[in-house]
Amino acid sequence: MDKDKRELTEKELKRKDCFEKFNSEMQQKGYKAKNIIINTQQAKPLCPLIMLPFMALAFWIYYHVNGFDLDRLSLGFVVALIVLIACLTILHELIHGFTWGLFAKNHSRSIDFGIIWSSFSPYCTCSEPLKKWQYLLGVAMPTLILGGGVAVASVIANQLLLFFLAEYMILSGGGDFLIILKSVLYHADKKESVYCDHPYECGFVVFEK
Numbered sequence: 001m002d003k004d005k006r007e008l009t010e011k012e013l014k015r016k017d018c019f020e021k022f023n024s025e026m027q028q029k030g031y032k033a034k035n036i037i038i039n040t041q042q043a044k045p046l047c048p049l050i051m052l053p054f055m056a057l058a059f060w061i062y063y064h065v066n067g068f069d070l071d072r073l074s075l076g077f078v079v080a081l082i083v084l085i086a087c088l089t090i091l092h093e094l095i096h097g098f099t100w101g102l103f104a105k106n107h108s109r110s111i112d113f114g115i116i117w118s119s120f121s122p123y124c125t126c127s128e129p130l131k132k133w134q135y136l137l138g139v140a141m142p143t144l145i146l147g148g149g150v151a152v153a154s155v156i157a158n159q160l161l162l163f164f165l166a167e168y169m170i171l172s173g174g175g176d177f178l179i180i181l182k183s184v185l186y187h188a189d190k191k192e193s194v195y196c197d198h199p200y201e202c203g204f205v206v207f208e209k
Contacts, residue, residue, distance in 0.1 A: 006116070006118050008200055009114070011112065011114055012114075012199065012200040015112065015125070015127060015199035015200060016199050016200055018127060018199070019127070019196075019198075019199040019205075022129075022196070023205075026207045029209070030209045031192075031194075031207040031208060031209045032207070032208060032209065033205050033206070033207055034186075034188075034205065034206045034207075034208065035198070035201075035203065035205055036179075036182050036183065036186060036203050036204050036205070036206060037198065037201050037202065037203035038175065038178055038179065038182070038201075038202045038203045040175075040202055043174075043175060043178055043202075046174075046178060047171075047174025047175055047177075047178055048171060048174060050174050050177050050178055050181065051170050051171050051173060051174045051177060054147070054148075054170050055167050055170050055171060058147075058151040058163070058166055058167060058170065059167070061151075061155055062151070062154060062155050062163050065155050065158075066155065066158045068160070069160065072160050072161075073160075077160075077161060080161060081161060081164055081165065084161075084165055085165065085168055088146050088165065088168075088169055089122065089172070090122065091142075091146065092122075092142040092146055092169070092172065092173075093113055093122050093123065093124040093142075094113075094124070095141050095142040095145060095146070096124040096138055096139070096141070096142055097111040097113065097124045097126075099137060099138040099141045100124075100126040100128075100130065100134070100135070100138040100197075101126075103130050103131070103134040103138070104126060104128040104130065105128060106128065110126055110127045110128040111124065111125070111126055111127075112124070112125050112126075112127065113125075125197045125198075125199065126138065126196075126197045127196075127197070127199070128196070129194040129195065129196040129207065130194065130195055130196070131194065131195070132183070132193065132194075132195050134195075135195035135196075135197070135204065136180055136183055136195075139176045139179050139180055140173075140176060140177070140180060142169075142173065142176065143169065143170060143172075143173030143176055143177065146165075146166075146169040146173075147166055147169040147170035147173055148166075148170070150162055150165055150166040150169060151163065151166035151167075151170070153166075154166055175202065179202075179203060179204065182203070183195075183204075186206065188206065188208050190208035190209055191209070192208060192209050193206055193207065193208035194206075194207050194208075195207075
């Protein structure tokens with residue numbers, strides 16, 4: 001959490017207790033824990049910068065293939081965009097959970113969803129440790145599908161509504177890609193490592209030995 005710690009919910013406290021037990025078990029096996037945490041306030045201006053190149057690429061491709069017919073914009077267009085953004089925001093978290101659930105031993109039983117009401121931020125978390133590539137694939141998959149995939153579909157179908165949806169979903173993946181960037185920049189000299197989603201923070205924990 002940030003320095004101004006928020007009060008944890010009952011679900012988060014339960015996950016915290018389970019994680020502390022798991023942490024103790026891993027330490028007994030010789031693993032050391034490294035917390036990779038994102039300060040959400042500091043990340044707010046950074047996330048759009050990370051995603052700007054991807055958004056610019058999608059814009060360039062759409063413009064050069066289809067151009068922009070702004071006459072399509074209307075009140076109905078805006079309403080549809082808002083409704084679809086809300087739906088895809090939920091789907092974003094479901095894709096996180098589905099991807100991690102494929103790799104977790106207990107599958108969907110290891111996945112938990114919720115909302116941080118102080119920032120009205122939906123989230124998905126996995127309670128099981130995963131291999132690095134499995135964890136990062138789960139982090140990236142919503143943006144790859146709802147951002148990259150929808151962007152490709154918008155170009156092929158020449159659909160401006162899909163293009164705006166894709167741009168928003170790419171932008172909303174900034175926090176996920178910041179986690180990926182932190183993982184790439186973190187170098188460990190240990191032979192063994194597993195990644196575990198943090199039970200209540202934005203980030204993850206690396207167990208290594």
